[in-house]
Amino acid sequence: MKKLKVGLISFAHGHAYSYLASLAAMPEVEIVGIADESQSRVASIVERTGLPYYADYRELLATDADAIVICSENVHHARHAIAAAEARKHVLCEKPLGISVSEMERMIAAARDNGVQLMTAFPCRYLPAVTGAKAAIERGDIGDIVAVKGTNHGTNPGGWFTDRALSGGGALLDHTVHVMDLLNWMIGSEVKEVYGYAASRFGETKIDDAGLVHVKFAGGAFAVIDTSWSRPKSFPTWGDVTMEIIGTKGSISVDGFAQKNEVYSDLAGKGSWSYWGDDMDRLMIESFVGSLLEGRPVPITGEDGLRSAAVALAAYESAKLGQPVAL
Amino acid sequence: MRVAVLGCGGMGHVHAQSFAGMADAELVGVCDIDAELAGELASKTGTRAFCSFADMLEETDPQVISIALPSYLHKQAVLEAAEAGKHVICEKPVALSLEDTDEIIEACRRNGVRLFVGHVVRFFPEYEQVRRQIKEGRIGEPGVAHTKRVGGHPGIARGWFKDHAKSGGVIVDMMIHDIDFMRWIWGEVKSVYAMNACKDDSDYALVTLEFANGAAANLEAHWGDPGPFRYAAEISGSAGLIRLDSAASASLHVRTRAQAERDGRFAEIPQSPGVLSPYDRELAHFLACVRDGAVPLVTAEDAREALRIALAALESIQTGKVVLL
Numbered sequence: 001m002k003k004l005k006v007g008l009i010s011f012a013h014g015h016a017y018s019y020l021a022s023l024a025a026m027p028e029v030e031i032v033g034i035a036d037e038s039q040s041r042v043a044s045i046v047e048r049t050g051l052p053y054y055a056d057y058r059e060l061l062a063t064d065a066d067a068i069v070i071c072s073e074n075v076h077h078a079r080h081a082i083a084a085a086e087a088r089k090h091v092l093c094e095k096p097l098g099i100s101v102s103e104m105e106r107m108i109a110a111a112r113d114n115g116v117q118l119m120t121a122f123p124c125r126y127l128p129a130v131t132g133a134k135a136a137i138e139r140g141d142i143g144d145i146v147a148v149k150g151t152n153h154g155t156n157p158g159g160w161f162t163d164r165a166l167s168g169g170g171a172l173l174d175h176t177v178h179v180m181d182l183l184n185w186m187i188g189s190e191v192k193e194v195y196g197y198a199a200s201r202f203g204e205t206k207i208d209d210a211g212l213v214h215v216k217f218a219g220g221a222f223a224v225i226d227t228s229w230s231r232p233k234s235f236p237t238w239g240d241v242t243m244e245i246i247g248t249k250g251s252i253s254v255d256g257f258a259q260k261n262e263v264y265s266d267l268a269g270k271g272s273w274s275y276w277g278d279d280m281d282r283l284m285i286e287s288f289v290g291s292l293l294e295g296r297p298v299p300i301t302g303e304d305g306l307r308s309a310a311v312a313l314a315a316y317e318s319a320k321l322g323q324p325v326a327l
Numbered sequence: 328m329r330v331a332v333l334g335c336g337g338m339g340h341v342h343a344q345s346f347a348g349m350a351d352a353e354l355v356g357v358c359d360i361d362a363e364l365a366g367e368l369a370s371k372t373g374t375r376a377f378c379s380f381a382d383m384l385e386e387t388d389p390q391v392i393s394i395a396l397p398s399y400l401h402k403q404a405v406l407e408a409a410e411a412g413k414h415v416i417c418e419k420p421v422a423l424s425l426e427d428t429d430e431i432i433e434a435c436r437r438n439g440v441r442l443f444v445g446h447v448v449r450f451f452p453e454y455e456q457v458r459r460q461i462k463e464g465r466i467g468e469p470g471v472a473h474t475k476r477v478g479g480h481p482g483i484a485r486g487w488f489k490d491h492a493k494s495g496g497v498i499v500d501m502m503i504h505d506i507d508f509m510r511w512i513w514g515e516v517k518s519v520y521a522m523n524a525c526k527d528d529s530d531y532a533l534v535t536l537e538f539a540n541g542a543a544a545n546l547e548a549h550w551g552d553p554g555p556f557r558y559a560a561e562i563s564g565s566a567g568l569i570r571l572d573s574a575a576s577a578s579l580h581v582r583t584r585a586q587a588e589r590d591g592r593f594a595e596i597p598q599s600p601g602v603l604s605p606y607d608r609e610l611a612h613f614l615a616c617v618r619d620g621a622v623p624l625v626t627a628e629d630a631r632e633a634l635r636i637a638l639a640a641l642e643s644i645q646t647g648k649v650v651l652l
């Protein structure tokens with residue numbers, strides 16, 4: 001069996017743990033190493049897995065890895081992805097793809113110029129409720145899409161996420177892109193106008209933790225996404241991905257993590273929701289690996305990552321102006 | 328207290344039946360230009376039926392007139408009632424323009440009669456509880472809120488709802504409940520941004536309000552939703568959040584083998600099972616205010632402000648801009 005050799009740059013974003021677990025479970029994948037400037041951050045992983053560790057990501061890029069998974073702080077995505085592309089490695093980059101349109105364009109160009117593929121990590125496309133909604137839309141079950149009300153609520157992640165110098169933005173940047181990507185995917189029309197609300201409302205941090213993004217598409221549809229880190233500590237789960245999709249002939253409700261049991265444990269001191277549906281991260285990683293091994297285009301591109309991050313960036317501009325901005 | 332009901336459609340039925348069941352109210356008459364409807368409601372509630380408002384006023388001498396006419400007819404009816412010296416309970420929206428609203432408020436003031444507007448959401452126990460718990464500080468400072476109110480298109484049963492010149496459309500007619508609720512819990516609104524798609528049997532709107540305190544809410548309303556009528560809200564703050572959902576709190580489901588025959592004549596009216604319906608509580612409160620001169624839980628000025636915000640949403644839809652209030 002032909003194996004794909006994969007390395008991981010940075011465990012700054014917690015998704016790295018889940019991506020690593022998914023990669024480790026695939027017989028067609030050989031994990032070649034982990035690079036992280038912070039040795040302490042990955043010490044336990046390195047010890048448990050026995051994987052080679054590199055303090056400098058450039059050493060990992062000097063190996064014979066075929067592909068690199070990047071989970072560094074947002075401001076480092078471009079540097080890591082461009083270096084990986086220049087080392088002729090395919091790239092799976094955590095969202096948001098970048099923190100400016102120009103750097104994302106450079107990432108896309110670097111991949112193209114070096115003949116490698118760049119995929120943006122949007123695992124929500126693999127949520128079974130989301131794929132079901134996409135199929136229903138394509139079957140024409142609800143006619144044409146008129147409007148969508150979406151949410152990607154979360155809990156304040158703390159750490160570097162709330163340090164603008166590392167994250168590039170707060171909840172509006174962090175949580176616009178997942179649902180925005182789904183909207184781009186399902187509606188298939190360009191966003192032409194964006195109105196954003198961004199504020200710090202939930203204590204803890206100065207960075208924006210409350211966000212509403214409004215978009216109007218060239219085809220006439222419109223949508224709103226609540227991106228807020230508004231789930232309190234007492235809430236039974238971390239957050240959500242939901243969409244109410246209004247069509248000319250019906251509507252679709254997506255509640256991405258509704259497949260859950262309710263767990264009431266005195267050990268936790270509160271009730272919690274325990275998700276039991278399919279693992280979207282695993283499905284996304286399998287799709288990334290499969291595409292590369294079979295020489296197919298990756299299903300979610302750098303352009304996709306740019307398209308949705310650009311909306312978040314425009315939303316910040318709009319929030320500053322207090323009026324919608326053209327995209 | 329002698330009460331008469333003007334309009335015997337969906338809401339007129341609710342008002343008349345509610346008054347008929349109140350120990351300290353006497354339903355002296357009901358009126359509709361549709362004689363059959365008036366007769367039917369009169370016999371259900373044990374009162375007299377009229378086809379002419381003037382006749383009802385003269386023959387029954389009510390102290391309070393409850394107006395449940397199509398919205399574009401509110402002003403004319405309130406002015407007539409006020410001129411006749413009757414206290415007025417008027418369904419929401421109080422009117423379709425601020426000019427008409429001011430005329431209504433002024434006429435009631437001039438004639439020394441009370442004016443109450445049926446923003447009934449303030450009388451729904453679940454919304455009342457949200458407000459109380461917010462005031463108690465349970466969720467901290469205001470953050471981001473959502474409200475939802477969706478159902479079939481009322482214009483299918485009652486054609487006038489489809490004519491925006493008569494109903495105001497889904498924002499002015501229905502979302503106004505949530506606009507009023509949001510002001511009740513979070514105070515004054517400083518800006519409005521709205522998006523709307525209105526075509527055939529569907530009128531869908533998303534409206535974002537930013538409050539003077541810096542918080543924001545996105546309100547969703549739909550006439551033409553394929554599901555049953557339902558409403559929901561989520562209010563988040565710096566120390567917690569509260570959710571309510573009519574579908575999740577439906578405490579009684581009766582399922583019969585034979586598909587129940589649906590009465591499709593009227594626009595659907597929210598049902599909230601309880602000893603007293605929110606409409607009973609609202610109307611009894613208004614009568615109590617007439618009796619003891621108290622300030623009502625929702626004032627005519629509140630109704631005017633809710634309408635002002637709804638009209639700002641229409642302006643935002645037209646211009647595509649954020650409207651500052």
Ligand SMILES: NC(=O)c1ccc[n+]([C@@H]2O[C@H](COP(=O)([O-])OP(=O)(O)OC[C@H]3O[C@@H](n4cnc5c(N)ncnc54)[C@H](O)[C@@H]3O)[C@@H](O)[C@H]2O)c1
Pocket residue numbers: 333334335336337338339358359360361364380395396397398400418419420445447485500593594595596597
């Ligand atoms: N608070 C709520 O929850 C709620 C719910 C539904 C409707 N409403 C409001 O209540 C009002 C009435 O709505 P509805 O659904 O009952 O409408 P409807 O069409 O069912 O009833 C209106 C009635 O008024 C009658 N009418 C029309 N012109 C008349 C006239 N000149 N004199 C006497 N009768 C006349 C019509 O024949 C009709 O029977 C509207 O303002 C609406 O927005 C409020």
